Amino acid sequence: MNYWLMKSEPNCYSIDDLKQDKIEHWDGVRNYQARNMLRDQMKKGDLAFFYHSNCKEIGIVGIMKIVKEGYPDVTARDPENDHYDPKSTENNPRWFMVDVGFVEKLKKVITLNSLKQQPVLAEMPLLQKGNRLSVMPVSKTHWHYIINLREH
DNA sequence: GCCAACGTTGGC
DNA sequence: GCCAACGTTGGC
Numbered sequence: 169m170n171y172w173l174m175k176s177e178p179n180c181y182s183i184d185d186l187k188q189d190k191i192e193h194w195d196g197v198r199n200y201q202a203r204n205m206l207r208d209q210m211k212k213g214d215l216a217f218f219y220h221s222n223c224k225e226i227g228i229v230g231i232m233k234i235v236k237e238g239y240p241d242v243t244a245r246d247p248e249n250d251h252y253d254p255k256s257t258e259n260n261p262r263w264f265m266v267d268v269g270f271v272e273k274l275k276k277v278i279t280l281n282s283l284k285q286q287p288v289l290a291e292m293p294l295l296q297k298g299n300r301l302s303v304m305p306v307s308k309t310h311w312h313y314i315i316n317l318r319e320h
Numbered sequence: 321g322c323c324a325a326c327g328t329t330g331g332c
Numbered sequence: 333g334c335c336a337a338c339g340t341t342g343g344c
Contacts, residue, residue, distance in 0.1 A: 175330090199329095199339075222330050280331080298337040300329045 170209065171311040172216035173294055174232075174268070175302040178223045183230040186218065186270045191235055195243045195265040196251045202303040207238040207264040209305075216268065217306065217314070219294075220277070227279035228314065236267035276319045288313055 174194060176182070186192055197203060211234065218230040240261035243249040256262035283289055293304045306314075 177330090201339095226331070300338060302329085 170211060170214045171306040171308060172205075172210065172214060172234075173219050173228070173304050173306050174216050175219045175221040178220045178229075182220065183218050183273050186230070186232060186268070187273055189270070191267055191269045193241075193265050194268050195241045197241070197265065197302055198244075198251055198253065198263060199301065202301050203262075203264055205303050205305070206266050210234050210237060210266050212237055215271070215311070217311075221302075225277050225279065227277045227281075227283065228274065229277050230273045231271040232268040233271050234266050235269040238264040238266055241265040274318055278314060278317050282317070283314070286313070286317075 181192075194206070197206060214234040216232050216234065217228045218232050220226060220229050240258075241251075241256075241263040243251050243265075244253045244256035244261070244263040245258065246252055247254075251263075253262060280294075283292070284295060289295060289310055292306070292310055293299055293301070294306075
């Protein structure tokens with residue numbers, strides 16, 4: 169069982185959207201490192217933090233689970249889509265997505281700032297300088313530590 | 321294969 | 333809106 173953190177800009181797609189949709193494709197990832205994780209490493213049943221980036225209250229806002237493993241991201245082949253990539257073809261798809269299911273919305277956002285205050289989490293990829301990956305792994309230790317920071 | 325130019329991400 | 337950090341592109 170693996171743990172992940174996945175970023176989304178809430179004005180694009182937020183935890184409230186997922187709460188409403190219950191299950192949604194996690195499409196639009198156009199970075200090879202992130203693509204490889206979506207395609208090769210994410211397994212059904214894995215859990216992931218939903219992270220709001222580029223917004224007023226930056227941080228972890230919820231929990232979701234992987235309900236469908238990596239398959240070709242169809243938005244790459246849609247010329248109308250913002251993430252259209254003409255180099256991705258049906259026989260040789262370049263980009264992948266997974267399906268995620270809503271698990272819970274946190275009562276209170278665990279802010280990026282508060283994560284930075286935790287020495288235990290210093291090694292998290294999320295907190296490393298210049299890390300812009302929109303999908304990244306979370307260690308089991310870090311996962312449980314963060315889970316315990318939740319307010320009930 | 322190098323690297324300059326450019327685009328994007330995302331915190332502040 | 334700024335800008336640092338990083339990825340990608342493409343000429344050579």
